[in-house]
Amino acid sequence: MGVLKRGVPRIVDAEARRRAVVDALFRVVRREGVEQASLRNVADEAGLAIGSVRHYFDSHDELLVFALQELEERVGVRLRTGAERIFAAGTSDERGPLVEALLGELLPLDADRRDESVIWLAFITAARTRPSLRPSALRLHRGVRTVVGRVLAGAVAHGALPEGLDPAVETERLAALLDGLAVNAVLHPDLTTPEVMTTVLRRHLAELAG
């Protein structure tokens, strides 16, 4: 937005268009993997010409980076609202299920979250060899650990968890468990079903509680 805009052409919101392109990208990634997410394929999926896509994203890499940041944002919003809900809960009896629900946000328990997890796995593995994706991937990694750590610390503070626990170790253990469940559900959805995941998560939380 320059100071002097002498001609403003369209009603179309650039932001909305960029998100539409990103949604198309996500569909391609979910269906065929990141390696098939070329500008051509994404443009076709979005029903746009390749030049139109390039109007919003100067390069293929910029599109990927933006898409991963978008995913980061969506996950972050869900986690923040879940965390606030726990904070607002009055009694310990209310908190238990809310904690399970919050951590469940990180698992592909329904179709939407499954799609999200598929894309998540595709991007963070791609980030291993694509430097431009690493910052977002690292923020996602840290974000999960921050949330898990706070939940555990809160539970200890409320006496729902024994005090002898090493917070860092338990955070890493629970976060790794969640990651592992998500990965397995993405790669073998018929074996790692939502029921399996919730059972395992519930078991883990129960054991933590002593």
Added chain:
Amino acid sequence: MGVLKRGVPRIVDAEARRRAVVDALFRVVRREGVEQASLRNVADEAGLAIGSVRHYFDSHDELLVFALQELEERVGVRLRTGAERIFAAGTSDERGPLVEALLGELLPLDADRRDESVIWLAFITAARTRPSLRPSALRLHRGVRTVVGRVLAGAVAHGALPEGLDPAVETERLAALLDGLAVNAVLHPDLTTPEVMTTVLRRHLAELAG
């Protein structure tokens, strides 16, 4: 090996050559990802002409499938020897560390296993959208659960673990934890160090023991 070989040309062992090509493929995958593991790049890495590689593998896909089977085999061998060692152990005091060592075989605790885990993650994620890789990926998934399940069942039989545990749930939980640790170590080696992994694993086993 046909019954009538009417002309034997070379001293070179075809088996050894195939493995050399696969090793080159693994190096490329580790360094640059599966998407860069083209016949050209692999041939270059192996110091061969592209035609020579195709002499041993009729297609790119066949090479990938063979490579994943090779990985499957290597992991399987390590797990089998580890399992035998536990079976041969006499006292319970000996078994504890051996169990930890066996499960540690599934974690990238040293440089070799780290390379292996990187390749493992690259292949199983690629298997999601590459049908030809799925059988091997599924065998790997099941194999880990079989081993983990047997270890847990053995521990219960020896009284090292309480009897009230649900074997299926605990197997899935421990397997997911191992997978999650491996994934995190591959993607964020500086955060998920070998020390972190062994600490988490030890903690989990200790908690299981009650």
Added chain:
DNA sequence: TCGTTTGTAACATGGTCGTGCTACTTAAAT
């Protein structure tokens, strides 16, 4: 020696890719 088979190499083909570039359309501002 000759013939056969394996190993090695190179070329042509058809395809996809990212990107630079050009041209046309649309609508707000003057």
Added chain:
DNA sequence: ATTTAAGTAGCACGACCATGTTACAAACGA
């Protein structure tokens, strides 16, 4: 009505890729 910039569309280029095919070298059995 004219100007101006944003949006849209599409082409052309050079690079890379997998694969089919052909050609040649090497090594053994006959």
